[in-house]
Amino acid sequence: MTEAATPPPDASFHSSEEAVARLKKRRSAETRLKLYGMIAIGLAALALVALLWNIVARTMNAATEHYIAIEAQIEPDEDDFLKVVKKSARASFPYVSGRTGKRELYGLFSDGAADDMRRAQEAGTLETGEAVPMRFLVSDTADLYMRGEFGALESQESAGGLTITEDGKKFVLRAQDKAFIDAVGRAKAGLAREADSLRQQAARQIAGITVQQARLDSVTGLEREDMLAQIDGFRKTRDRLEGQASALDALITGSGDTRLELTDRMASFFVMVNGGILKLTEVSADTALAVPLVPLDSADPVAGGAWTLRILDRPEVGRPVKDQQVAILETLQREGRIEEVANWKFFSLSDSTQPEIAGIKGALIGSLWTMLVTFSLAFPIGVMAAIYLEEFAPKNRFTDFIEVNINNLAAVPSIVFGLLGLAVFLNFFGVPRSSPLAGGLVLALMTLPTVIIAARAAIRAVPPSIRWAAMGIGASKTQTVFHHVLPLAMPGILTGTIIGMAQALGETAPLLMIGMVAFITAVPEGITDSATVLPVQVFNWANASERAFDMRTAAAIAVLLAFLVVMNAIAIILRKRFERRW
Amino acid sequence: MTETDPIKFRCQGVNVWYGQTHAIKDNDIDIHDKAVTAFIGPSGCGKSTFLRCLNRMNDTIDICRVSGSLLLDGEDIYSREIDPVQLRARVGMVFQKPNPFPKSIYDNVAYGPRIHGLARNKADLDVIVGESLGAAGLWDEVKDRLAAPGTGLSGGQQQRLCIARAIATKPEVLLMDEPCSALDPIATETVEELISGLGERYCVVIVTHSMQQANRISRRTAFFHLGNLVEYDTTDAIFSTPQDERTIGYVSGRFG
Ligand SMILES: Nc1ncnc2c1ncn2[C@@H]1O[C@H](COP(=O)(O)OP(=O)(O)OP(=O)(O)O)[C@@H](O)[C@H]1O
Numbered sequence: 058m059t060e061a062a063t064p065p066p067d068a069s070f071h072s073s074e075e076a077v078a079r080l081k082k083r084r085s086a087e088t089r090l091k092l093y094g095m096i097a098i099g100l101a102a103l104a105l106v107a108l109l110w111n112i113v114a115r116t117m118n119a120a121t122e123h124y125i126a127i128e129a130q131i132e133p134d135e136d137d138f139l140k141v142v143k144k145s146a147r148a149s150f151p152y153v154s155g156r157t158g159k160r161e162l163y164g165l166f167s168d169g170a171a172d173d174m175r176r177a178q179e180a181g182t183l184e185t186g187e188a189v190p191m192r193f194l195v196s197d198t199a200d201l202y203m204r205g206e207f208g209a210l211e212s213q214e215s216a217g218g219l220t221i222t223e224d225g226k227k228f229v230l231r232a233q234d235k236a237f238i239d240a241v242g243r244a245k246a247g248l249a250r251e252a253d254s255l256r257q258q259a260a261r262q263i264a265g266i267t268v269q270q271a272r273l274d275s276v277t278g279l280e281r282e283d284m285l286a287q288i289d290g291f292r293k294t295r296d297r298l299e300g301q302a303s304a305l306d307a308l309i310t311g312s313g314d315t316r317l318e319l320t321d322r323m324a325s326f327f328v329m330v331n332g333g334i335l336k337l338t339e340v341s342a343d344t345a346l347a348v349p350l351v352p353l354d355s356a357d358p359v360a361g362g363a364w365t366l367r368i369l370d371r372p373e374v375g376r377p378v379k380d381q382q383v384a385i386l387e388t389l390q391r392e393g394r395i396e397e398v399a400n401w402k403f404f405s406l407s408d409s410t411q412p413e414i415a416g417i418k419g420a421l422i423g424s425l426w427t428m429l430v431t432f433s434l435a436f437p438i439g440v441m442a443a444i445y446l447e448e449f450a451p452k453n454r455f456t457d458f459i460e461v462n463i464n465n466l467a468a469v470p471s472i473v474f475g476l477l478g479l480a481v482f483l484n485f486f487g488v489p490r491s492s493p494l495a496g497g498l499v500l501a502l503m504t505l506p507t508v509i510i511a512a513r514a515a516i517r518a519v520p521p522s523i524r525w526a527a528m529g530i531g532a533s534k535t536q537t538v539f540h541h542v543l544p545l546a547m548p549g550i551l552t553g554t555i556i557g558m559a560q561a562l563g564e565t566a567p568l569l570m571i572g573m574v575a576f577i578t579a580v581p582e583g584i585t586d587s588a589t590v591l592p593v594q595v596f597n598w599a600n601a602s603e604r605a606f607d608m609r610t611a612a613a614i615a616v617l618l619a620f621l622v623v624m625n626a627i628a629i630i631l632r633k634r635f636e637r638r639w
Numbered sequence: 640m641t642e643t644d645p646i647k648f649r650c651q652g653v654n655v656w657y658g659q660t661h662a663i664k665d666n667d668i669d670i671h672d673k674a675v676t677a678f679i680g681p682s683g684c685g686k687s688t689f690l691r692c693l694n695r696m697n698d699t700i701d702i703c704r705v706s707g708s709l710l711l712d713g714e715d716i717y718s719r720e721i722d723p724v725q726l727r728a729r730v731g732m733v734f735q736k737p738n739p740f741p742k743s744i745y746d747n748v749a750y751g752p753r754i755h756g757l758a759r760n761k762a763d764l765d766v767i768v769g770e771s772l773g774a775a776g777l778w779d780e781v782k783d784r785l786a787a788p789g790t791g792l793s794g795g796q797q798q799r800l801c802i803a804r805a806i807a808t809k810p811e812v813l814l815m816d817e818p819c820s821a822l823d824p825i826a827t828e829t830v831e832e833l834i835s836g837l838g839e840r841y842c843v844v845i846v847t848h849s850m851q852q853a854n855r856i857s858r859r860t861a862f863f864h865l866g867n868l869v870e871y872d873t874t875d876a877i878f879s880t881p882q883d884e885r886t887i888g889y890v891s892g893r894f895g
């Protein structure tokens with residue numbers, strides 16, 4: 058034993074003031090670190106909850122769909138079901154007349170209603186001959202209206218009575234207690250909005266005048282005259298706009314007794330009375346002019362409480378669902394002829410231009426095929442490459458070069474793989490465009506580096522004593538690898554693979570390059586059929602102009618997440634199975 | 640001296656390099672069959688390296704080079720005709736640290752016979768496993784839990800499991816690199832008894848740091864120092880009448 062070279066430190070060294078201060082500092086540093094960690098986890102959890110809540114909330118809207126129950130009479134050999142829908146609609150709502158009115162009536166129904174009948178006919182379950190009760194799928198705008206997407210229909214009950222006088226095609230309504238005073242107020246608010254926008258336009262003219270006047274000095278001759286004429290034009294427009302705005306102002310400040318004309322730029326006012334629906338066209342505090350949207354049973358005067366004024370605050374121009382449609386839907390609703398049912402069709406239909414009959418099945422199956430191709434290429438090739446590089450490859454410049462490049466590949470932007478796929482797989486090898494095969498190949502290329510890197514790390518992490526043990530009793534290199542190293546590395550390999558696959562599942566950019574963004578309504582039946590995949594479907598729907606695609610986008614994202622969860626679950630089960638061998 | 644024992648390994652002019660490091664320097668040694676031979680010497684003198692030459696485990700170390708002639712039953716084990724994998728089935732090895740496979744006790748022992756086709760059917764395999772575990776003195780302890788993982792055994796049991804695994808392939812030679820260094824005295828005693836027993840049937844080579852252990856179980860002892868085989872004689876002779884200065888110093892505990 059060696060002698061202690063330095064004398065032992067002072068016994069009080071570890072309890073000196075300095076030491077205590079150091080201890081305190083260390084403890085507070087630890088506390089701070091823990092706090093930072095907790096904050097980080099809290100933020101991450103918050104973000105996750107917000108994301109899930111948002112998606113789930115919006116998905117709930119797509120979880121149901123609305124049907125209108127009316128009667129339909131179908132010929133046994135009917136082949137134009139769109140016509141059947143129209144005919145039934147006309148028969149059920151005979152009072153809807155005029156070209157616009159009819160178009161709006163048909164606009165309540167989806168093409169999906171005709172599809173349903175065709176499918177029923179093919180299945181032989183369609184009742185024909187007699188008029189039978191049927192359920193027709195509503196259009197996307199009607200569906201959105203039913204969900205209150207265009208604002209709720211406010212109700213104002215009145216204690217005073219209402220008299221109704223027919224006046225040609227119109228009705229004159231007289232209400233007690235100034236029942237329409239609120240309607241007048243809202244109409245005036247609409248006028249004020251309009252006056253505002255007129256003044257804004259006028260202000261733009263003024264700005265134009267100022268700009269042109271500033272340039273006036275620098276030009277001469279004809280050009281100057283042109284400019285003067287232009288300025289003059291601006292002035293006239295400004296005056297006209299301001300005049301219009303002032304006229305509106307006069308209407309707004311006028312007394313409640315003058316009748317205001319209601320336009321489609323103002324809120325819509327409906328009077329529900331005697332089993333029908335009237336729409337106000339002119340209104341003052343106690344009288345109004347109205348047109349019938351749903352005919353009245355009679356024109357008898359009614360007492361207070363027996364009629365309601367209903368208001369849809371969003372102007373008709375600003376919403377795709379028109380007043381006539383609102384009236385019909387409200388009537389149907391009151392009669393209990395609108396059914397809300399679970400939207401299972403979302404899973405059995407594929408993409409469509411009409412949101413109400415657009416489903417996820419095509420994209421889901423497409424993703425499934427694509428992932429299958431990706432997995433069956435990336436996993437075996439990646440694992441084999443990793444085994445070769447880790448266990449068999451000599452360590453030389455060439456293998457070093459390969460290793461560096463594999464690591465680099467993992468960092469290549471995915472769209473580059475798309476370009477490669479386009480050039481090599483589609484153009485050179487002639488793989489069918491927008492097929493899961495092409496997509497799978499491209500995504501496999503993208504996933505491969507991830508799998509290789511993860512597999513190599515996992516193989517390297519297997520303790521060498523296991524290799525020695527196997528080789529020490531005469532196992533060959535191959536036997537050692539496949540009987541001992543690989544099973545032990547498998548959990549790690551699976552973890553890496555699932556990360557790569559999850560990445561591939563959510564990938565859009567490279568697939569755009571190989572045409573998987575195309576609008577495809579058929580469910581792919583194999584890996585060479587045209588197909589789209591979930592993230593591309595999300596991308597397409599998010600870009601669609603129809604509002605009703607919004608909730609379907611959310612639903613598609615939910616399906617994508619569910620797909621991911623299932624994939625992860627499979628990986629975890631497999632991993633557990635391998636881990637149990639330890 | 641019992642020079643009557645047949646010679647199993649005849650090694651002449653063995654040199655080993657790890658890159659530039661000359662780890663074994665021109666050594667000659669004859670290892671006898673059906674006897675235990677102990678390798679002793681200070682740490683880093685090349686005992687493990689020499690042991691690994693005997694079953695070509697050195698081949699798995701990239702930078703390792705071996706030269707000289709090593710004859711197993713007169714056959715050069717480094718010649719082209721010899722398949723190192725086949726050789727390792729004939730020359731089994733037990734390592735310093737117990738390293739059972741993360742599989743069941745049964746599968747640990749059965750693995751060697753399986754890959755070498757030693758058993759024609761399940762019954763054969765059961766017999767081999769039973770015999771090997773019996774020979775390793777583990778049978779009574781594990782016979783009721785053959786399906787339990789081998790890694791769940793105690794350190795001493797694991798080392799005996801490794802010995803059972805090694806002898807299950809029916810090797811001619813058994814190499815052991817400090818098999819008792821991780822074991823407590825009781826487990827050590829069990830393993831030592833086992834090695835002594837095995838020495839009667841196999842050619843056993845054991846590396847050890849414990850002179851008492853070498854004394855107790857080996858018939859011959861080789862003393863290595865800085866890559867040189869300094870002295871090789873019967874164990875009795877090495878410990879009672881060592882010839883070389885370095886051996887005298889080492890066995891009397893003056894250096895090392
Ligand atoms: N894999 C290796 N790579 C490089 N050098 C090695 C390697 N293995 C052993 N050596 C060197 O070879 C020499 C002999 O090592 P070896 O392991 O044979 O010693 P040892 O006698 O078994 O020692 P110990 O009693 O500590 O196990 C040492 O100098 C060591 O540094």
Ligand SMILES: [Mg+2]
Pocket residue numbers: 686687688816
């Ligand atoms: Mg050693």
